[in-house]
Amino acid sequence: MKQPASPHLRRLEAEAIFILREVVAEFERPVMLYSIGKDSSVMLHLAQKAFFPSKPPFPLLHVDTTWKFREMISFRDAAAQRVGMELLVHINEEGVKRGVSPVASGSSVHTQVMKTEGLRQALDKWRFDAAFGGARRDEEKSRAKERIFSHRSTTHAWDPRNQRPELWRLFNTRIKPGESMRVFPLSNWTELDVWDYVAAEEIPVVPLYLAKERPVVTRDGALIMVDDERLPLAPGEVPRMEKIRFRTLGCYPLTGAIRSEAQTIPEIIAEMRASTTSEREGRLIDHDESGSMEKKKREGYF
Amino acid sequence: MLELAQASSKASLATQAEQAPALATLRLITCGSVDDGKSTLIGRLLFEQSLILDDQLAALERDSRRHGTDGENIDFALLVDGLEAEREQGITIDVAYRYVSTKRRSFIIADTPGHEQYTRNMATAASSADLAILLVDARKGLLTQTCRHAAIVSMLGIRHVVLAVNKIDLTGFDAEGFAKIVADFRAFAEPLGFKTLVPIPISARHGDNVSQRSANTPWHRGPVLLEHLESIEVAEDNSGQPFRFAVQWVNRPHLDFRGFSGEISSGSVRPGDEIVAAGSGRASRVARIVTADGDLPIAEAGDAVTLTLADELDIARGDVLCDPKHRPEVSDQFSANLIWMSDDKLLPGRSYLMKAGARTVPVTVTELKHRIDVNTLGELPARTLSLNEVGLCNLATTTPIAFDPYKANRSTGAFILIDRATNATAAAGLILHGLRRATNIHRQGLNIAKIDRARLKNQKAAALWFTGLSGSGKSTIANLVESRLYGRGVHTVLLDGDNVRHGLNKDLGFTEVDRVENIRRVGEVTKLMTEAGLIALCAFISPFRAERRLVRELLDEGEFIEIFVDAPIEDCIARDPKGLYKKAIAGEIKNFTGIDQSYEPPQDPELIVGRDGQTAEQAAAKIIALLVERGFIDKIDDLGDDWSI
Numbered sequence: 049m050k051q052p053a054s055p056h057l058r059r060l061e062a063e064a065i066f067i068l069r070e071v072v073a074e075f076e077r078p079v080m081l082y083s084i085g086k087d088s089s090v091m092l093h094l095a096q097k098a099f100f101p102s103k104p105p106f107p108l109l110h111v112d113t114t115w116k117f118r119e120m121i122s123f124r125d126a127a128a129q130r131v132g133m134e135l136l137v138h139i140n141e142e143g144v145k146r147g148v149s150p151v152a153s154g155s156s157v158h159t160q161v162m163k164t165e166g167l168r169q170a171l172d173k174w175r176f177d178a179a180f181g182g183a184r185r186d187e188e189k190s191r192a193k194e195r196i197f198s199h200r201s202t203t204h205a206w207d208p209r210n211q212r213p214e215l216w217r218l219f220n221t222r223i224k225p226g227e228s229m230r231v232f233p234l235s236n237w238t239e240l241d242v243w244d245y246v247a248a249e250e251i252p253v254v255p256l257y258l259a260k261e262r263p264v265v266t267r268d269g270a271l272i273m274v275d276d277e278r279l280p281l282a283p284g285e286v287p288r289m290e291k292i293r294f295r296t297l298g299c300y301p302l303t304g305a306i307r308s309e310a311q312t313i314p315e316i317i318a319e320m321r322a323s324t325t326s327e328r329e330g331r332l333i334d335h336d337e338s339g340s341m342e343k344k345k346r347e348g349y350f
Numbered sequence: 351m352l353e354l355a356q357a358s359s360k361a362s363l364a365t366q367a368e369q370a371p372a373l374a375t376l377r378l379i380t381c382g383s384v385d386d387g388k389s390t391l392i393g394r395l396l397f398e399q400s401l402i403l404d405d406q407l408a409a410l411e412r413d414s415r416r417h418g419t420d421g422e423n424i425d426f427a428l429l430v431d432g433l434e435a436e437r438e439q440g441i442t443i444d445v446a447y448r449y450v451s452t453k454r455r456s457f458i459i460a461d462t463p464g465h466e467q468y469t470r471n472m473a474t475a476a477s478s479a480d481l482a483i484l485l486v487d488a489r490k491g492l493l494t495q496t497c498r499h500a501a502i503v504s505m506l507g508i509r510h511v512v513l514a515v516n517k518i519d520l521t522g523f524d525a526e527g528f529a530k531i532v533a534d535f536r537a538f539a540e541p542l543g544f545k546t547l548v549p550i551p552i553s554a555r556h557g558d559n560v561s562q563r564s565a566n567t568p569w570h571r572g573p574v575l576l577e578h579l580e581s582i583e584v585a586e587d588n589s590g591q592p593f594r595f596a597v598q599w600v601n602r603p604h605l606d607f608r609g610f611s612g613e614i615s616s617g618s619v620r621p622g623d624e625i626v627a628a629g630s631g632r633a634s635r636v637a638r639i640v641t642a643d644g645d646l647p648i649a650e651a652g653d654a655v656t657l658t659l660a661d662e663l664d665i666a667r668g669d670v671l672c673d674p675k676h677r678p679e680v681s682d683q684f685s686a687n688l689i690w691m692s693d694d695k696l697l698p699g700r701s702y703l704m705k706a707g708a709r710t711v712p713v714t715v716t717e718l719k720h721r722i723d724v725n726t727l728g729e730l731p732a733r734t735l736s737l738n739e740v741g742l743c744n745l746a747t748t749t750p751i752a753f754d755p756y757k758a759n760r761s762t763g764a765f766i767l768i769d770r771a772t773n774a775t776a777a778a779g780l781i782l783h784g785l786r787r788a789t790n791i792h793r794q795g796l797n798i799a800k801i802d803r804a805r806l807k808n809q810k811a812a813a814l815w816f817t818g819l820s821g822s823g824k825s826t827i828a829n830l831v832e833s834r835l836y837g838r839g840v841h842t843v844l845l846d847g848d849n850v851r852h853g854l855n856k857d858l859g860f861t862e863v864d865r866v867e868n869i870r871r872v873g874e875v876t877k878l879m880t881e882a883g884l885i886a887l888c889a890f891i892s893p894f895r896a897e898r899r900l901v902r903e904l905l906d907e908g909e910f911i912e913i914f915v916d917a918p919i920e921d922c923i924a925r926d927p928k929g930l931y932k933k934a935i936a937g938e939i940k941n942f943t944g945i946d947q948s949y950e951p952p953q954d955p956e957l958i959v960g961r962d963g964q965t966a967e968q969a970a971a972k973i974i975a976l977l978v979e980r981g982f983i984d985k986i987d988d989l990g991d992d993w994s995i
Contacts, residue, residue, distance in 0.1 A: 055374045055375075056374065056375045056456045058652075059374065059375055059652060061654070062613060062652055062653060062654040065613075065654035066598070066613050066654055069598045069599045069611055069612070069654075070598060070708075072599060073598055073599045073667050073708070096642060097641070097642040097643075098611075098654070099599075099601065099611075100640070100641065100642035100656070101601070101603050101607060101609075101640070102601055102602070102603040103603070185447045185449070186448075186449050192446040192447055192448065193445065193446045193447075212774065212775045213470055213471065213473075213474040213691055213775050213778070214474060215473070215474050215477040215478075215764070215766055215775075215778045216477045216478060216760070216761065216764045217478075217613075217761070218705050218706075218764065218765065218766045220705065220766060220768055220773070220775045222703070222768055222773040223773065224773065235447075236447065236449070236458060238449045238451070240451070
């Protein structure tokens with residue numbers, strides 16, 4: 049493995065490693081939320097570094113909405129095998145029984161049931177007291193004020209007005225029984241930092257990030273990839289082949305692709321520097337209204 | 351013109367790929383009074399660096415029409431003020447972090463609130479920043495807030511300041527007004543010891559001197575803001591700093607590897623270097639510097655590494671490894687500035703948790719010397735600290751800790767206090783120095799120990815701590831127990847709340863602060879009594895859990911026996927042996943437990959008595975039985991329980 053390129057990245061890496069170690073030293077049952085995206089890939093890589101020569105002393109958890117791209121699921125299983133960590137997968141079976149899906153129920157119900165409620169169920173089921181997430185402060189306005197160690201009540205609620213101040217590197221990790229902490233080691237990273245680090249450290253990412261001819265349809269102005277028969281086509285709707293890639297990977301009918309020629313990580317970085325839209329532009333769930341992410345977070349969405 | 355600026359900065363971003371930033375990331379904060387334009391300035395910087403993207407700009411235009419304060423124009427502040435509530439109120443209520451990269455440097459900007467009640471957030475942001483931009487409204491000049499923020503910035507160790515005199519357009523670009531503000535500020539900031547202080551006249555709204563030199567201020571000879579931020583060197587000369595390494599986690603994958611993981615706080619280290627564990631003074635040498643990318647020949651401040659040592663030392667999380675020739679202070683008493691961050695006031699004498707480096711230990715504020723008026727830097731007398739107040743204190747920890755003065759080392763000189771009941775972060779602390787009395791007064795080794803004194807009396811020392819509401823029967827039961835113990839030939843002493851207040855504690859009242867001090871003193875006396883080998887019976891309302899825990903921690907393991915005398919308040923009021931409830935309910939007595947001050951019942955007491963109509967005699971019998979069972983006193987079979995009365 050190579051050393052990260054710049055002093056800027058080295059500082060971000062050291063900070064993330066410090067946070068990972070602090071959680072392992074201070075909590076009883078930590079877990080790393082693994083969502084298969086590029087941020088998760090970076091977090092998983094940092095965990096290998098933080099505890100070397102030990103293995104990271106916590107499992108990975110994937111909250112599967114059953115609407116992930118097939119390539120994501122195979123990448124997930126391969127990644128867990130490669131690092132030799134335990135992978136827990138949780139599906140909100142109750143939601144599946146109720147037939148909740150982004151197609152039938154719409155994006156906000158699907159996200160609430162399969163993601164937010166699914167996550168809560170999983171954390172309660174295994175009684176985790178700390179969960180690493182790959183969220184970054186540069187993603188969205190309400191996340192700019194999120195703490196690195198973010199306290200959650202026994203009902204997983206986040207109270208933005210009552211956050212603990214974070215001074216120096218002295219994180220207050222105290223919680224009461226039943227409460228938990230969400231921890232974000234990549235808080236201070238930008239989207240560009242993540243890609244620069246992926247390039248410098250040669251970290252594997254899901255191939256969907258790289259441009260390729262893929263079957264798509266256009267819906268509400270977004271390019272939706274037809275991954276398999278889970279996406280019902282409207283009458284007269286015919287998938288066409290286009291060279292596309294994804295900037296962010298969510299549930300597949302909710303994640304729009306972009307037309308792109310970038311087939312390597314350096315080409316992605318070059319394309320990003322010239323880009324004029326933000327990363328979450330492709331995520332249909334953020335568009336409901338301004339402030340929608342903050343509402344989801346109060347309810348326990350990551 | 352705005353389009354032009356955007357186009358040209360996009361061109362500069364395109365060249366960014368080929369050039370790595372020349373200087374390390376600059377962490378900075380913006381602060382100033384309400385409406386000085388902090389958020390607008392950051393929004394302007396983001397906009398001019400083309401970091402506002404098309405979809406964000408569309409959302410911004412939509413929001414500007416809805417919430418904006420700038421008429422038809424784009425309100426840049428809306429881009430930065432994230433949470434819905436503050437957008438509605440029009441103020442920034444928390445710290446927001448923003449990330450800006452130019453071709454020369456990366457920046458992490460903390461936008462901090464100017465509103466008075468949120469000063470703690472400013473201190474939070476300042477704790478990890480290298481430079482502060484202090485905004486002043488050119489029309490208003492220096493405000494109390496400006497001075498307050500400059501003082502906090504200085505206290506938290508920021509050495510580089512930009513005085514951004516904003517809204518200069520609204521004074522008609524008045525050079526003389528600018529010069530006066532600069533002169534006023536220099537006079538105030540003189541004792542604050544800033545290394546650089548650069549004044550710049552700007553207009554955040556229109557962009558004057560933000561990233562482009564303004565034609566409107568030909569009299570300004572200094573740098574423009576962005577140029578200054580891109581070029582300032584803030585890295586202190588670290589090569590001279592002594593080596594410090596706080597062990598975060600013991601890395602033990604198998605029996606043949608024992609490493610200590612952590613981040614180097616200051617200085618540097620190489621394999622073969624001598625080190626000592628600061629607390630124990632035990633020495634060894636660094637064997638390897640282990641990382642996932644291979645062993646390193648040297649590691650420096652800021653590197654996250656795993657060290658292995660040549661010898662097996664007993665080292666755990668929280669230990670500090672250091673250069674044997676330049677060791678940190680090790681003491682259990684020290685002096686520090688506290689910035690209070692909680693709605694619950696500081697209670698001197700109460701036990702808090704202190705987190706310093708990777709170590710968390712119980713601590714008490716033994717003395718609040720004075721409060722510091724951060725507007726004037728003057729000293730004010732004080733008995734407590736409230737939210738956003740700053741004070742100079744002496745503190746005592748239960749075990750010695752290793753530290754450096756904050757001025758010399760921002761990572762080994764800082765700590766936070768945590769409220770043990772709520773887990774809230776109660777205060778930020780900056781260590782000034784260890785106290786000589788702790789460093790020089792070593793405990794006298796005594797020939798005769800507590801156990802010897804107790805053995806002579808054929809008993810084990812203990813403290814029976816009776817807690818409960820006034821009138822619950824604490825003194826009655828304690829008296830009964832003492833009589834029975836006396837009858838068994840046990841050596842005792844009884845400390846009673848009312849009696850102690852006639853002598854030792856006659857200077858104390860019944861406020862929260864005084865109640866805490868009352869129990870702290872009684873705790874110390876109790877400790878002396880157990881040292882004498884006695885069984886001390888202590889009858890005190892002692893309404894707060896934290897103080898009862900403090901006494902428990904003063905004594906040896908197992909010595910403190912908490913007895914909760916749990917009579918219902920209705921019974922206490924009905925009994926009212928001293929007529930106090932009557933007065934309290936009538937409002938003649940303030941701070942009366944159970945009436946206008948809370949009682950925190952024990953969560954896990956050794957014994958509960960007084961419930962379900964249990965008489966004082968029955969309660970006393972239960973207590974004697976417990977003492978026998980735990981081996982404090984001998985079992986005497988042939989004496990009936992009522993023998994002594």
